[in-house]
Amino acid sequence: MATIDALLANRVRGLRGSAIREIFKVTQQPEVISFAGGLPAPEMFPVKELAEISQDILLHKGAIALQYGITEGYGPLKELVKNRMQAQGIWSDQDDVVIMSGAQQGIDLTAKIFLNEGDGVICENPSFIGALNSFRAYKGVIHPVEIEDDGMNVEQAEEILKSNPSIKLIYTIATFQNPSGITMSLEKRKRLIELAEKYDVFIIEDNPYGELRFKGEEIPTIKSMDTSGRVIYVGSFSKILSPGLRLGWIIARPEVLQPIVVCKQVNDVHTNVFSQMIAAEYLTRYSIDEHIGKIRKLYGHKCGYMLECMEKYFPDFCKYTRPEGGLFIWCTLPEKYNSLDVLKKSLERKVAFVPGSTAMADMDKPSSSFRLNYSTMTDERIEEGIRILGEVLKSL
Numbered sequence: 001m002a003t004i005d006a007l008l009a010n011r012v013r014g015l016r017g018s019a020i021r022e023i024f025k026v027t028q029q030p031e032v033i034s035f036a037g038g039l040p041a042p043e044m045f046p047v048k049e050l051a052e053i054s055q056d057i058l059l060h061k062g063a064i065a066l067q068y069g070i071t072e073g074y075g076p077l078k079e080l081v082k083n084r085m086q087a088q089g090i091w092s093d094q095d096d097v098v099i100m101s102g103a104q105q106g107i108d109l110t111a112k113i114f115l116n117e118g119d120g121v122i123c124e125n126p127s128f129i130g131a132l133n134s135f136r137a138y139k140g141v142i143h144p145v146e147i148e149d150d151g152m153n154v155e156q157a158e159e160i161l162k163s164n165p166s167i168k169l170i171y172t173i174a175t176f177q178n179p180s181g182i183t184m185s186l187e188k189r190k191r192l193i194e195l196a197e198k199y200d201v202f203i204i205e206d207n208p209y210g211e212l213r214f215k216g217e218e219i220p221t222i223k224s225m226d227t228s229g230r231v232i233y234v235g236s237f238s239k240i241l242s243p244g245l246r247l248g249w250i251i252a253r254p255e256v257l258q259p260i261v262v263c264k265q266v267n268d269v270h271t272n273v274f275s276q277m278i279a280a281e282y283l284t285r286y287s288i289d290e291h292i293g294k295i296r297k298l299y300g301h302k303c304g305y306m307l308e309c310m311e312k313y314f315p316d317f318c319k320y321t322r323p324e325g326g327l328f329i330w331c332t333l334p335e336k337y338n339s340l341d342v343l344k345k346s347l348e349r350k351v352a353f354v355p356g357s358t359a360m361a362d363m364d365k366p367s368s369s370f371r372l373n374y375s376t377m378t379d380e381r382i383e384e385g386i387r388i389l390g391e392v393l394k395s396l
């Protein structure tokens, strides 16, 4: 029999699992101080409320919750998401919404309906590995664009668009980017829409962190300025309610959503109805904005505390971003260092983080950057971990 490798489809060859998952195995050990994950703070899950809601649903609407559902999503949840998005200006008359099994599915299905082998996608470099791997799996060509303090370098993006007619998509996490924590300026957002119109491409605006601002001024989403239906907006309940519910959504015009719905049918038929009913009921009974307010406060504190500790313990040659929201701080060492080597050393001392290369378009190129997450560790562990990491950095 041929080896499995020989039988595997071309589209999965060369795909590599996230190094984050590998690191996760180590970070499961309780003694490890992990800044590696991107998990929301579990103490923020409204466990009691969701337990009551779940019981009520099963007792009173069990026949619906446990039955097959509609691919587009559970009607009441669609309506609630639509109302929230409209209140935030993330909607135009030509748009509709489809509920997804997480934002990841939204990105993946968007890639699936647009990309033929060899079609191009412009991405911030670094970017979210889940999205990069979806583009890779459909044999898309990733065109990396550097990310500056105020977001993607749009001039560079235009140069790439000019010389690559096969580009179909621009993928951006414009607000509190994963992994950099950087937010794109208003000017660049407007410019990106102009580019999408000029070069006839779509923008995927992936916005799972946008509501987690704890500092600074709100900047309108790209979608809220989209008058020509060029922006496909992907939202998520993962960071504002619970990732385990696996709920996200896509807002786009029907011509985009129709093929996505067909692909979703063959992918997972529909999003978990029980989960959707839980979220709908939570949004009806409680104020999710109040809940998000508590999450913002907690993350604002944790981010501020981690930055204070970094100020105290890190050597000057380590530069880092100061995010105004979201979950991540991005650190950059002088180019001669490889953050994978730093990780090996820090793991010996039971401190974990995500090395930058995992988030780059070219994963094989060493990166001197790394990502720190502050949402799940206690203040004591943040200080201890940053102190140890500071010692590792100083010893390089």
Ligand SMILES: Cc1ncc(COP(=O)(O)O)c(C=O)c1O
Residues within 6 Å of the ligand: 038, 101, 102, 103, 104, 105, 128, 130, 173, 178, 206, 208, 235, 236, 237, 238, 243, 247, 248
């Ligand atoms: C930028 C970005 N997009 C999408 C996702 C996936 O979100 P979801 O849990 O809704 O699938 C993540 C998860 O960490 C993310 O960081």
